Amino acid sequence: MKIKQVILRHLKLDLLEPFTTSFGTEYDRDFILVEAISDDGISGWAESVAMLDPLYNEETLKTNWHILEDYLIPIILKNEIKHPDEISEKYFTHIRGNYMAKAALEGAVWDLYAKKQGASLSNVLGGTKKKIEVGVSIGIKDSIDSTLDIIEARLGEGYKRFKLKIKPGWDVELIDKVRKVYPEIPLMADANSAYTLKDIDRLSALDDFNLMMIEQPLAYNDIIDHADLQSRLKTPICLDESIHSLEDARKAIKLGSCKIINIKIGRVGGLTESKKIHDLCLEHGIPLWCGGMLESGIGRAHNIAITSLPNFTLPGDTAASSLYWAEDITDPEVTVENGMISVPELPGIGYEPSMEKIKKYTIHSQTYHLSENVARNA
Numbered sequence: 001m002k003i004k005q006v007i008l009r010h011l012k013l014d015l016l017e018p019f020t021t022s023f024g025t026e027y028d029r030d031f032i033l034v035e036a037i038s039d040d041g042i043s044g045w046a047e048s049v050a051m052l053d054p055l056y057n058e059e060t061l062k063t064n065w066h067i068l069e070d071y072l073i074p075i076i077l078k079n080e081i082k083h084p085d086e087i088s089e090k091y092f093t094h095i096r097g098n099y100m101a102k103a104a105l106e107g108a109v110w111d112l113y114a115k116k117q118g119a120s121l122s123n124v125l126g127g128t129k130k131k132i133e134v135g136v137s138i139g140i141k142d143s144i145d146s147t148l149d150i151i152e153a154r155l156g157e158g159y160k161r162f163k164l165k166i167k168p169g170w171d172v173e174l175i176d177k178v179r180k181v182y183p184e185i186p187l188m189a190d191a192n193s194a195y196t197l198k199d200i201d202r203l204s205a206l207d208d209f210n211l212m213m214i215e216q217p218l219a220y221n222d223i224i225d226h227a228d229l230q231s232r233l234k235t236p237i238c239l240d241e242s243i244h245s246l247e248d249a250r251k252a253i254k255l256g257s258c259k260i261i262n263i264k265i266g267r268v269g270g271l272t273e274s275k276k277i278h279d280l281c282l283e284h285g286i287p288l289w290c291g292g293m294l295e296s297g298i299g300r301a302h303n304i305a306i307t308s309l310p311n312f313t314l315p316g317d318t319a320a321s322s323l324y325w326a327e328d329i330t331d332p333e334v335t336v337e338n339g340m341i342s343v344p345e346l347p348g349i350g351y352e353p354s355m356e357k358i359k360k361y362t363i364h365s366q367t368y369h370l371s372e373n374v375a376r377n378a
């Protein structure tokens with residue numbers, strides 16, 4: 001597969017509702033949309049999930065643009081790609097970190113590869129499900145009543161699990177009140193690293209609410225203290241920010257740092273690495289689900305495809321586009337029927353980019369061809 005052109009577009013979408021976590025509030029979403037075009041004119045699409053500011057991890061939209069422009073795109077333009085696996089296994093191995101930048105370009109090539117095979121992205125990844133169960137992620141709100149209202153609305157729409165963002169002071173009372181109203185619903189909490197082992201009493205108090213899991217309670221780069229904490233809690237710990245690779249997952253499983261892993265394609269460097277983590281976790285009885293990064297329909301399409309693999313046994317964050325955006329940039333938008341999404345069977349990601357909407361929300365774009373100086377960089 002020869003890629004003749006890559007187009008990077010900086011898009012900005014306004015969130016319908018501010019999204020607050022323990023580390024900040026997002027009011028809109030700036031992201032890089034990647035289009036990889038083959039020499040026979042087929043386009044593959046993906047998006048970078050890096051945020052404007054280095055709050056979730058160390059990557060940002062600007063660092064991603066630099067790494068894509070100066071390192072990753074020249075490599076892809078210069079080489080004949082026989083299979084997308086080669087990208088993370090051969091072509092990007094000498095570039096350290098920058099997982100979200102790598103995943104954004106690798107994902108576009110995976111979409112292109114699937115289209116050229118005439119197969120869905122789910123199919124070429126080894127997906128087995130025709131429908132996936134999805135949950136919803138609810139940010140920190142101004143009152144517990146607001147949270148209860150959102151849960152009631154999403155329950156009515158059939159969502160299969162409820163993730164509440166927590167932080168010290170917005171945790172035990174919140175979960176207690178939600179459990180009093182909804183004693184049985186599948187409920188989990190995501191702390192985004194807001195606690196330390198000094199908060200053991202507060203975290204132990206969460207242990208009595210029959211939560212599905214507590215996600216990333218401790219430091220974003222820790223697996224040691226998480227192992228200590230997991231040994232003291234009956235509630236499964238789920239790791240998100242701490243897992244950047246197959247190696248991280250192997251070590252976390254070996255140490256007993258978690259009993260569940262949230263896979264985010266961007267955080268682990270792409271679909272090939274996601275598949276490898278999936279297979280390792282299947283082997284060790286560690287269930288997976290697919291986390292969200294406030295993606296547009298393009299990123300959601302990739303999340304749907306990876307979630308169709310068999311060990312994604314827990315509902316993820318891939319809720320309907322209409323919960324996030326006044327309008328999404330794909331046709332159709334991602335819709336959820338009774339908490340389920342049908343896995344597209346069309347070639348590639350199965351959601352058509354809307355060029356009219358992409359143009360409407362594009363702030364800046366740059367097209368990259370193989371030129372003399374690009375070849376030198378690769």
Ligand SMILES: O=C(O)CCC(=O)C1=CC=C[C@@H](O)[C@@H]1C(=O)O
Nearest residue numbers: 021056137291292293294295317
């Ligand atoms: O996309 C969704 O609905 C989930 C959003 C979400 O929970 C997150 C988005 C971005 C970074 C984090 O704050 C957080 C997460 O930890 O998953």
Ligand SMILES: [Mg+2]
Nearest residue numbers: 190215216240
């Ligand atoms: Mg998380």
